[in-house]
Amino acid sequence: MSTVNLIAIRDGESNGGFYSPAKEKAAIRGPFQHRFYIFRRLRHITKLKLFLLVLSALCGVVFVLSRFSFTFGWNLHSSSSSFAPSRGGYTVLINTWKRNYLLKQSVAHYASCHGTDAIHVVWSENDPPSNSLKEYINNIVIAKSKTAHKPKLKFDVNEKDNLNNRFKPIEDLRTDAIFSVDDDVIVPCGALDFAFTVWQTAPSAMVGFVPRMHLLDEKKDTHASYKYGGWWSVWWMGTYSMVLSKAAFFHRKYLDLYTYQMPASIRDYVTNERNCEDIAMSLLVANATAAPPIWVKGKIYEIGSSGISSLKDHSSKRHKCLNDFVALYGALPLVSANVKAVDSRNEWFW
Known part of the structure; x- marks a missing residue:
């Protein structure tokens, strides 16, 4: 075998x-x-x-x-997971102009965000807000707030219409963080609270949702000319050097710097041109920090149909503002960046 x-x-x-x-x-x-x-x-x-x-x-x-x-009106993600009361929260500073129907929507939304400690409405119309409007909006805040600590509501009334009004110092602030926003811009609470946590890591920086950039147009000897780049320029170039104050966090100290220490010629320029206060604030912060702003990725909603940006020759005015401000500073303080903060909890890949 x-x-x-x-x-x-x-x-x-x-x-x-x-x-x-x-x-x-x-x-x-x-x-x-x-x-x-x-x-x-x-x-x-x-x-x-x-x-x-x-x-x-x-x-x-x-x-x-x-x-x-x-x-x-659905909420697939918790809007409060990144906020804790011990962090102090933030003050929402809403700039409005003769659009009470938008103001009501805006206040109602931001009152519902857990991080909102107070809401200040920058009012610059000829007539002060009526008692009925103030009472109605105050009731909105109470009804929409989801916390035991209800946000404090205040109308900051100005006698003259001036874009510089949106950056006037505010008395009795309880927070260092200011979230500056236009009355027609809605940032979801989850994105807003995430941006607040980002700002806390760099409280001297501007942290916002609307990036813009500057481009070198031409340079002759020691003289340089710049162009103001909008969203498509940011998207194409992959860089930015400003975040607009229509939806951005910054420290309360910049309200004092803007009003009392920034060159008066820049404030006068904003008054006369009725434009570019957001560029002025970006230059102010960049000049103080010698650092770039931080762009936070997040969807924002514009609920209005018109504004300064819709006016004729808006882009050319922005180009001129940028160069005139640089001339007043004597140099370009803006610093470019090519990074953005992303909440990985809402991303498929990171």
């Missing part, structure tokens, strides 16, 4: 190498069994592809719902 086994092994060697049980099983299965095996493998691969396709579709549905959740 042992001799037969040895011969069988040697025959295997002579017919193609060392003996292999796997080879023997494959030979027994034959070509039909091999084709069946391939078919079965393909079936498993097809099932995997189908599973991945369904998973991708579900992810797409969740992504779309998350993008449109604000519009429909």
